[in-house]
Structure formats: structure tokens, C-alpha cells
Amino acid sequence: MSNNITFLDKTFWITESEDNPKHVASLQLLEMPDGAAPDYVEQLCQEVRQFDHANSPFNGVVKCVLGFPTKLIALDKLDMQYHVQLHEVEDVTDRESLHVLTAKLHETWLDRDKPLWQYHFIRDNKSTQFAIYAKVHHMYGDGATLIRWFQAGYLDHPTTEGFVPVWASDRPKRKERKQGLVKSIMLGAFEFVMVILDMLFIFLRLLMKLTYINPVYMPIPFSGTKTLLTGQVKKGRVVSTVDLDFDRIKALSRRARASANEILLCSFDIGVHRFLKDHGHTFKKALYTNMPINLRKPGEQTGGNKIAIVPVRLAHGKNDPYLRLRQIIENHRIVKWAAKRSRPAAFSYYTLLIQSYGLIFEMLRLSDFVRPIANILISNVPGPSNQRYLKDSKLLSCYPISTMTPGGGVNITLITYAGVANVGIVCCDKNVKSLEPLSLYFVEAFEMLEKCIDDPSLNIDDIGEKVREDNLSIVDDIVFHEENSCDPIEKVNKREQ
Known part of the structure; x- marks a missing residue:
């Protein structure tokens, strides 16, 4: 990334607020090497703090003129006590407690007078595992850019020699052909x-x-349905993570004649509907998802942001998970067709336009009174296919935790790593206290999709038996109109027709 900042990158700075910071993050779970000392994580933290000379963009401080960002100014030396921090918890393997700490770290914005990134090491005194919560400002790059850096900073074999953290790693620049x-x-x-x-x-x-x-x-902008997850974005976050077997997802996509993304869209759609139904929400309309589209050409390695975000209509009116999948396939491919018919820059500017309206509503605190652009943001970023290591520690999983879009909703992002889809989920905590039920619903929804091709009697209302009542939202008195559903026998007859 050059010291110049593109217009799209600048928007992430201009539109940032303490209520809605514009950083993206990851929660990484790692395993110490065999025979590691009790103070292994503390020593690792101290070691990486020695790398106080970073490469672009990790050494860049934003220079502003009248509050408007103009370029990045490189610093010779960084304040590593700020950029690399150490936290101690009771039990790193307690996933729910780890989610609470992650949400707390995710809600605060980065110091604008310093380079816009942080690494938080998280350890306990009894486990062989530890965690890293790393966050980077979105103006440094989009998901494809950040994953490429992530792959460069983690090796495919353990080593104790020549280890260099990601912010200090050399990234070769591609020479661009100059034109007359x-x-x-x-x-x-x-x-x-x-x-x-x-x-x-x-x-x-x-x-x-x-x-x-x-x-x-493709859908008309601001067609989203109001739910307890949408509305004005405020400070405070709630986070959850879940794993899905990506080999099973690919196998199901072949059987169902659907893409892996469409299988995931359907699973997430069913899960979110079930989560909202816990609180009296049923709808006479479909929910909508914001879908990021990577606008880079094949093989393009540029930094910064080069994406468009367009809404996709999800499923509605069918309790049969297979029929919901067919609805999503059709709606998804309509949007893909629209994207292919237009130049990438046109879609990028279209995204900026509709997102700008959402940001205006957010800045005027009117998001509670208008329909959201969409209810869910779902993005899928391919990650490393083989096992990776941070120095001599094995990376077990890496869950992306993204930013909030104007109008709220729930942000679902996944990285495929070593055959597993690591899914990170985040939303505002103003109406919910836990997303753990939602994680379980995603797993159940996917398992139901696997079975429904051979068993047409399955009904999406049947998921949710694994969820504890004490994990439900603190909002339990909101009731919307209940949608009509048919009995299982009638549903099977419709499938056969």
C-alpha cells in the first residue's frame, strides 16, 4: 500500500465514530509447542515487541487537513506497548468467556494518532492453548488484502529461527506497467x-x-426488514464463533447443485430466522443480506480496498430447507449476473452511493426510523488450505470479526482454513446479550440442509433444541406478525409438485 489513500479507503476514516469503529479483526486460537515453558506466551509477546520498525501500512499514521485524511506518514519507531498487549484470563478454552473479552476489545476504536492496528495476546495459567485478538483499520485494506498479509505472516512449518511478525514482514511490490x-x-x-x-x-x-x-x-436499496438486530449502531458489541466442516459444505454443494456460498447463505438465513423467532419475530417478507464482491482481477495483488457491497434477497415463505435453498440460489445468481454486466468501478461507486445514504442516516441518528440496507452482512474469504504456524505455535483456527454496517444487523464473516470454515459473528449488544444460540443454529441449519435432500419431511421450525433458554436475547416482549406455514404432509405434497 502506498502512502497515498484512495477515496474508498478515506471513507472508512471519515465515517468512523466511537459508536461504530471501522476496524476489522480476527480471533486466533493457537497451541503452544510441546514442552513450552509456563511463561511461553509472555516471552512471545516480549519477543514480538522488539519489532518496533514496521513496514507499510503498519507504520503509517494518517495525516489530515481540516479533518480530511490525505496520506499516510511513515513512523520510524512504534509504541509497542500500545500495539502489542498481554491479557490473562481464567481459561482460554472457555469459548463463551473468550467471546465476552473479544467483544470488549472489539468495541473500542484504535488510537488515531498512531498506526491503526493492535495485537492482543490472551493467555491463562493452565492451558496449552492461547489466543490472539488482532485488529486492523479497514482503510488499510479489505478482506482479500488482509488475508494475503495473514498468510505471509504465518508459516507452513514451525520455526524458532528468523521469525518476523506480520507488521515487520517484507511484502514485495509488483511493478506496474507504465503507460504513455x-x-x-x-x-x-x-x-x-x-x-x-x-x-x-x-x-x-x-x-x-x-x-x-x-x-x-438485484434488490432495491433499503429493502431490509427491521428487527431487534437492526437500527442505530451504538457502542457495545457481542461476539460468537463457530466451525463448519468445509469439505462437507463442498460435498453438499455438489449434491444440491449449488455453490458453497449459497449453501452458507441458506444455513445462515435459517439460523438468523430461528434466532429472531426466539423473540417473537416472524416476517411476511424475506430478510436481505449485504454481500461483498471482490472487484480485483484474477491475480491482482493491490492493497487497500477494492470491493462492492450489494444486497441479496434471502428466502421466505417455505419451511422446507431445500426449497429455501432454491430460492436463495435464484436470488444470488440474479445479483451475480448484474455484477458481471457492469464494470467493477460502476458497482464500486454504486456501493458508495447507497452506503453514503446509510451513513447519513446513521450520523443523523435516524437509522431506527428507516429500513436498513440489509439485515445481515455475509462474506466469505478463502484462507490457507494447509496448517499454519506462528513461530513454533500451531494455528488452530482464525475467526474474522468484522465492522458494523450502517443500519446495524448482524455481520457474519468466515475464513476457510485447513478444511474448516471458521465463522465469526458480531452485532451490537443493545438488544441481545449473547450470540451463542445463533452459532448453534447455524450448525443445526447446515446439518438439516444435508439431510433434507433425502428427507422432504424436515422443517426449519424443528431446529433449536440444543439451545439453552438463558442464552436468549434480553428483548423478549417484541411480537411481529406470524407468517403462515403448512403442515409437514402438505409440505411434502408441494415438494412433489
Whole structure:
């Protein structure tokens, strides 16, 4: 990443607030090597603090003019007591307690007078495991960029020699082919005209959908349904994590003639519906998800942010999980078709436009009074396929914890690592005290999807038996209209038709 900041990167700084910080993070679980000393984590923490000279962008402080970010200024030496911190807990393997600490660390924003990242080591005095909560400001890069750095900082074999943490690692820069001035101007002008035409095409198709001339297109912005998870984003977070076997996901995608993303979308949709139903929420409309789209060309290694975020309509009106999956497949592919028909820059600017409206509502504290852009943000980032190590410690799992979008909702992000989908879930804590039931619902929903292809009698209302009542939301008196559902026999008849 250069010292210059792109317009999209700048938006993450401009729109940040203490209520809604714009950093992304990961919760990493690691295992110490055999025979590790009792103070292994403390020694590791002290060792990495010695790397007080960082590479770009980890050494960059944002320079502002009248509050507007202009560029990154490199620091020669970092305050490592701030950037690398050590915490002690009673039991690192107590996942729920670890989630509480992670949520507490995630809700505070990064010091804007320092480079925008932190590493928090978390240990206990009785386990062979420890954790790292690492957070980086979103203006440094999108998910694809950060995962690429993550892979470079973790090795495919344990080592005690030549270890360098990710912020101090050298990242070779690709040389860009320089074009002549005239050719560059001509290509830029042509690209600008084509992007404007693509933007006009997008809005024309949205207008045709709005007026029912041609309803088959991606969703109208701000079509989301209000729930206890949406509304004004406020300080305070609640976090949970869960693992899904990615080999099973790929196997199911082949059987169901669906992509892995569509299997995950359906599982998450069923899980969120079940979570909301615990609190009296049933809907006469589908929920919507914000879906990030990577706009990089194949093989492109640029830093910063190069993404678009577009809404996708999820499933509704069917209690049969297989039929819900077919709905999601159709809706997902409509959006993918729209993305392929437009230039990446057009989709990026479209994202900026609709997100800007959401940010205006958020800054004016009106998000509780308008429909959200979507109810869920779901993103999937491919990670390393083989086992990785931080020095000589084995990385067991890595759960991404993302930022909140304007209008709230729940943010679900996953990394595929060593054959497992590590899923991180985060939302505001203003109406919920735990997301642990939601994690269990995701697992149950996926297992039901696996079985439903051979068993058409399965019903999404049957999930949730593993959840304890004391994990439910603190909001339990909100009742929405109950949607109609048919009995299992009628449902099977409809499947056969």
C-alpha cells in the first residue's frame, strides 16, 4: 500500500465514530509447542515487541487537513506497548468467556494518532492453548488484502529461527506497467464514460424493478426488514464463533447443485430466522443480506480496498430447507449476473452511493426510523488450505470479526482454513446479550440442509433444541406478525409438485 489513500479507503476514516469503529479483526486460537515453558506466551509477546520498525501500512499514521485524511506518514519507531498487549484470563478454552473479552476489545476504536492496528495476546495459567485478538483499520485494506498479509505472516512449518511478525514482514511490490501520457488519458476517459453508462444502466434496471416493468434484478436499496438486530449502531458489541466442516459444505454443494456460498447463505438465513423467532419475530417478507464482491482481477495483488457491497434477497415463505435453498440460489445468481454486466468501478461507486445514504442516516441518528440496507452482512474469504504456524505455535483456527454496517444487523464473516470454515459473528449488544444460540443454529441449519435432500419431511421450525433458554436475547416482549406455514404432509405434497 502506498502512502497515498484512495477515496474508498478515506471513507472508512471519515465515517468512523466511537459508536461504530471501522476496524476489522480476527480471533486466533493457537497451541503452544510441546514442552513450552509456563511463561511461553509472555516471552512471545516480549519477543514480538522488539519489532518496533514496521513496514507499510503498519507504520503509517494518517495525516489530515481540516479533518480530511490525505496520506499516510511513515513512523520510524512504534509504541509497542500500545500495539502489542498481554491479557490473562481464567481459561482460554472457555469459548463463551473468550467471546465476552473479544467483544470488549472489539468495541473500542484504535488510537488515531498512531498506526491503526493492535495485537492482543490472551493467555491463562493452565492451558496449552492461547489466543490472539488482532485488529486492523479497514482503510488499510479489505478482506482479500488482509488475508494475503495473514498468510505471509504465518508459516507452513514451525520455526524458532528468523521469525518476523506480520507488521515487520517484507511484502514485495509488483511493478506496474507504465503507460504513455496520451494513452493513459484516452483510456481513462473511455473508462469514465463506460462507468457512467454502466451506472445509468444499473439505475434504469432498478427503476424498472421498482415500477414492476421488469422485476428480475438485484434488490432495491433499503429493502431490509427491521428487527431487534437492526437500527442505530451504538457502542457495545457481542461476539460468537463457530466451525463448519468445509469439505462437507463442498460435498453438499455438489449434491444440491449449488455453490458453497449459497449453501452458507441458506444455513445462515435459517439460523438468523430461528434466532429472531426466539423473540417473537416472524416476517411476511424475506430478510436481505449485504454481500461483498471482490472487484480485483484474477491475480491482482493491490492493497487497500477494492470491493462492492450489494444486497441479496434471502428466502421466505417455505419451511422446507431445500426449497429455501432454491430460492436463495435464484436470488444470488440474479445479483451475480448484474455484477458481471457492469464494470467493477460502476458497482464500486454504486456501493458508495447507497452506503453514503446509510451513513447519513446513521450520523443523523435516524437509522431506527428507516429500513436498513440489509439485515445481515455475509462474506466469505478463502484462507490457507494447509496448517499454519506462528513461530513454533500451531494455528488452530482464525475467526474474522468484522465492522458494523450502517443500519446495524448482524455481520457474519468466515475464513476457510485447513478444511474448516471458521465463522465469526458480531452485532451490537443493545438488544441481545449473547450470540451463542445463533452459532448453534447455524450448525443445526447446515446439518438439516444435508439431510433434507433425502428427507422432504424436515422443517426449519424443528431446529433449536440444543439451545439453552438463558442464552436468549434480553428483548423478549417484541411480537411481529406470524407468517403462515403448512403442515409437514402438505409440505411434502408441494415438494412433489
